[in-house]
Amino acid sequence: MTGPALAPPRGFRDILPLEARELRAIERSVGETFALHGYVPLEPPVVEHASSTLPVRADRLIRFLDRDGALVVLRPDVTTAVARLVAQRYATASGALRLAYFGAVFREEPAMLGAERQHDQAGVELVGVSGLVADAEVLALLAETLARCGLTRATIEVGHLGLVRRLLAGLDAGATDEVLAALRAGRVVEALARAGAGGLDGPSLTRARHVLAARGGMPADADLPETAELAETIALARELYPGDGSDGPYVANVGLLPDLPYYTGIVFEALSEGVRYPVAAGGRYDELLLSFGTPRPAIGFAIPVPRLHLALYQSGWRVADERPLVTLRPSRDVRAALRVARALRAKGIAVALGDVAEHAGLELVPLEVVDERTVRDASGRRTPVDLVAARLAG
Amino acid sequence: MRPLRFALAQGLLLSPALEAVRAIGLETPDRAADDRRLVVRAGAIDFVFARPSDIATYVERGAADLGIVGQDVLMESATRVLDLVDLGFGSCRFVVAAPTSALERSLDEYRHLGSLEVATKYPRVAREHFERRGIPVEIVKVAGSVEVAPRVGLADWIVDLVATGATLRANELSVVEEIATCTARLVANPTSFHARRAEIEPIVERLAGRTAVVAS
Numbered sequence: 001m002t003g004p005a006l007a008p009p010r011g012f013r014d015i016l017p018l019e020a021r022e023l024r025a026i027e028r029s030v031g032e033t034f035a036l037h038g039y040v041p042l043e044p045p046v047v048e049h050a051s052s053t054l055p056v057r058a059d060r061l062i063r064f065l066d067r068d069g070a071l072v073v074l075r076p077d078v079t080t081a082v083a084r085l086v087a088q089r090y091a092t093a094s095g096a097l098r099l100a101y102f103g104a105v106f107r108e109e110p111a112m113l114g115a116e117r118q119h120d121q122a123g124v125e126l127v128g129v130s131g132l133v134a135d136a137e138v139l140a141l142l143a144e145t146l147a148r149c150g151l152t153r154a155t156i157e158v159g160h161l162g163l164v165r166r167l168l169a170g171l172d173a174g175a176t177d178e179v180l181a182a183l184r185a186g187r188v189v190e191a192l193a194r195a196g197a198g199g200l201d202g203p204s205l206t207r208a209r210h211v212l213a214a215r216g217g218m219p220a221d222a223d224l225p226e227t228a229e230l231a232e233t234i235a236l237a238r239e240l241y242p243g244d245g246s247d248g249p250y251v252a253n254v255g256l257l258p259d260l261p262y263y264t265g266i267v268f269e270a271l272s273e274g275v276r277y278p279v280a281a282g283g284r285y286d287e288l289l290l291s292f293g294t295p296r297p298a299i300g301f302a303i304p305v306p307r308l309h310l311a312l313y314q315s316g317w318r319v320a321d322e323r324p325l326v327t328l329r330p331s332r333d334v335r336a337a338l339r340v341a342r343a344l345r346a347k348g349i350a351v352a353l354g355d356v357a358e359h360a361g362l363e364l365v366p367l368e369v370v371d372e373r374t375v376r377d378a379s380g381r382r383t384p385v386d387l388v389a390a391r392l393a394g
Numbered sequence: 395m396r397p398l399r400f401a402l403a404q405g406l407l408l409s410p411a412l413e414a415v416r417a418i419g420l421e422t423p424d425r426a427a428d429d430r431r432l433v434v435r436a437g438a439i440d441f442v443f444a445r446p447s448d449i450a451t452y453v454e455r456g457a458a459d460l461g462i463v464g465q466d467v468l469m470e471s472a473t474r475v476l477d478l479v480d481l482g483f484g485s486c487r488f489v490v491a492a493p494t495s496a497l498e499r500s501l502d503e504y505r506h507l508g509s510l511e512v513a514t515k516y517p518r519v520a521r522e523h524f525e526r527r528g529i530p531v532e533i534v535k536v537a538g539s540v541e542v543a544p545r546v547g548l549a550d551w552i553v554d555l556v557a558t559g560a561t562l563r564a565n566e567l568s569v570v571e572e573i574a575t576c577t578a579r580l581v582a583n584p585t586s587f588h589a590r591r592a593e594i595e596p597i598v599e600r601l602a603g604r605t606a607v608v609a610s
Contacts, residue, residue: 185474186477188477278585
């Protein structure tokens with residue numbers, strides 16, 4: 001006999017209490033850091049129009065027709081939703097919008113994100129401001145966010161789309177787009193062949209190959225304006241958040257081209273040793289809002305939360321500052337147990353009555369109620385409730 | 395930090411790949427033909443030996459930092475790796491082939507029925523090619539001996555990987571059109587590439603330099 005399906009639909013999964021508790025701890029640290037920098041929370045819906053501005057290939061989207069016959073999509077990212085929202089709600093706003101989000105995104109076939117089709121993303125968007133200080137602000141915010149979550153050994157690789165375009169100067173617009181598309185997909189051989197066919201001269205091609213295929217870092221001819229910009233952005237980010245090392249976590253890397261089509265200026269990815277995909281990615285995307293009819297400079301980043309969680313787990317991280325859970329075994333007088341529970345909770349101590357089947361990794365303190373002022377601990381020793389409360393709350 | 399992992403495809407590409415690695419001054423594993431070890435340390439590098447079609451997966455998921463793999467595998471698997479250096483060897487072609495005697499008949503069938511059946515071991519490459527060409531086809535996936543498909547009526551045409559074309563000729567097939575020429579590639583996991591640039595850069599530079607010399 002087959003009963004009802006117990007597993008969730010393909011690609012989705014249940015997050016059980018131990019993991020959920022850790023994810024909530026990450027969400028708290030992330031939210032507090034964003035708030036500290038003046039970023040206010042925002043919650044776009046999980047469903048968006050299936051428009052062509054989405055940054056993800058159609059076959060990786062989860063789309064369906066709603067009852068009105070409209071094609072809608074479970075959002076594959078939040079940045080596009082924020083761009084739409086800003087164009088609608090803040091079209092005439094002047095000054096900076098500092099927006100933060102933490103929520104689910106949906107895609108087919110992502111890797112190392114816990115579930116195939118849904119995972120949480122945390123991120124910020126700084127809209128309406130361009131320039132190096134704004135770039136540095138977001139870069140430093142990412143570094144500080146990761147550190148405050150407990151990931152102290154991440155590096156943040158910083159590239160510059162403008163610099164890559166500079167390396168390709170001399171190609172026409174069509175060829176440049178093709179070369180950039182190939183580079184974003186990781187097809188460096190094809191990109192360089194296309195650049196050569198498009199008329200890029202030998203020395204430029206060699207320089208592009210050195211920078212993109214091998215050396216990364218800064219190009220040797222450091223007199224390009226974008227090179228100075230990149231160095232200055234990193235220096236400013238260091239002022240805002242130096243990290244614990246002398247140079248901070250920032251590393252210039254012109255070979256970095258994240259696989260998203262909308263970046264226009266600086267781009268960056270956070271890497272953590274042992275985690276085989278970036279734990280965060282972001283950059284400047286000055287043209288995305290234009291596609292919603294509101295030209296506005298913008299920069300932001302997104303953290304795929306399961307990857308940050310994985311990086312934290314691998315570095316030995318555990319949720320800090322969690323008080324243990326007291327489990328109370330009532331005596332014959334149930335009312336005494338209820339009063340003890342009330343007294344302990346009044347001191348901020350977590351209490352559950354009776355046995356618990358799932359403690360989510362919390363330390364358990366089993367106590368047996370003797371009367372409303374006295375409990376007996378696991379070793380059988382009688383202790384006044386006040387003393388237990390003081391010890392656990394301390 | 396663990397040693398750099400370099401995945402090499404077993405089979406036809408293995409000996410030229412080892413030769414290329416040796417030529418740029420890296421130690422190569424001392425491994426007899428019947429050696430069953432699949433991970434072998436040589437110098438500061440762990441060499442991993444795997445099936446060609448698995449190399450791209452190893453590198454995409456960071457189980458190996460670098461790999462040498464045929465471009466044909468990259469095209470069919472559509473994995474996201476950095477394709478860094480065209481190594482020049484292992485050249486082969488993806489082609490569309492049809493029975494030499496029945497090409498005109500299959501074209502006539504296409505005109506009348508509007509669609510062709512195409513047998514292949516490489517469904518993604520085949521599908522993308524015919525989509526680009528705007529020709530409606532039904533892809534028939536087979537695991538081997540695709541050359542026999544037109545003869546037994548399984549499909550009108552085939553898409554296959556050919557080195558010399560001898561197998562096609564032996565089965566009375568001729569090339570209708572070429573899809574792509576493929577060579578062996580040095581590929582890297584994007585995260586490893588950025589995080590371990592200091593170790594990977596000299597390998598990329600020297601392999602690129604060697605290929606340029608071989609080609610000229």
